[in-house]
Amino acid sequence: MMLRQLTRRTILGAASLLALAPMLAFAAPSSEEASAFVNDFGGKLVAVMNSNTTLDKKRDALLPLLRQNVDVQGIGRYCLGRFWRQATPEQQKIYLELFEDVLLNAVTARMGEYENISFRLVDNVASPAGQKVTLQISRPNHPSVMMTAVIDGEPPKVVDLYGEGASMRMTQRSDYTAYLTRHGYKVQALIDALKHQLGRQ
């Protein structure tokens, strides 16, 4: 009986180690790396937002920055949850393209309100999801806002954002899951809704 348990435990242990192996390639960045990354990326974002240019030009400047520094594909997959496996390769491709635009829209939607902003790092802790770096964002005549970015992977990228204690990707996933559940579990229905949301229909 004991031998059986031991064997089962060993197998389970080995299995979990094997499961972790691919994660080595995605080693979490160190605290210093994460801080340096956030300072660099944040500085570039703030420079775009504070620049005296049109909203369209700011949007154009933001897109390559987001592609380079945010794990859009990973977040997109996470948000689709179990429906990712159900989607056809074509649907996956379209969904990820739409998701990138949704993300960009979310960033740029209220960009006009975020001018003359500055930020400083206030905390940096390790978590299973990656290194959590908390920033304090200040704007003139407004109370400061706290935001936490989760940094992971090699090269480091933003894999999640937390505002008021809520994870952006988890909230988005709940939104999509609820929508799909109420629309016959059809990924195409979600794709159509995202197109509609982006004003493409």
Place this chain on the structure above:
Amino acid sequence: MACKGSTMQHHKGRKTALFTLVGCLTFSSLAGCTAKPPKDPDELADYKAANDKFEPFNRKMFNINMWVYHKALRPVGRFWQKHVPQPIRTSVATLNETWREPAVFFSDVGAGRPRRAGDAFMRFLLNMTTAGFYDVAKHLGYKQHETDPGMVLALWGVKSGPYLFLPGLGPSSFRDAAGYALGQGLTPINYVPSGYGLISFNWGYNILGTFNTFADNTDQLDQLEHQSLDPYAFMRSAWQQQRQSQIDALKADHRATTPDWY
């Protein structure tokens, strides 16, 4: 006096009867509005994660809430935001926070967090020198924080129970709805008796507070509606996570009660 007392008792009795009626109606509605747990394992995992057994009822309540928001609260909130100067809006917000401080104080005591309780006590004391209109305490190092009886119940190990959305109250749970009722009992402004001049202050406090809250939140609510496919689910998830993070922060707050210079 006796007459006044009996009128108040009558008023209280009517209030209790009304609450009992609303409670009974809510629970009888809830009983008929339970979502069946799905059989598919993946679906079941999502169902459990949402913790929303009464989703059909909650969605109806959410729709009523949003209808009222669009028809009345949003226009008023927008008007308030546009025409009332920021310093006045800040004062109204501070007034609301200050009058809530006793409930925060008792919650901090219940949670066994003396440093937080001290902060809440000092905030009430200092801000009441301006009748609660100006946040003097903030400038003296006593920043505003939120602790409510729902968080204390969580700290005591009371389970949240299923998610609950009630019009006016918003996202909640059985535990937090009970906490809200307790919080109301701990808020001194709610004890202003009818027939006294202060009742108009009480009404003003509540109405202005509501306008102010909506004025401050219309942008967020509009954004929520535009940027989510299912605003109900989006709000539910965000609220559940935020609530858990507030409880975690309260649990982790073991700051010493001695001053920093000690």
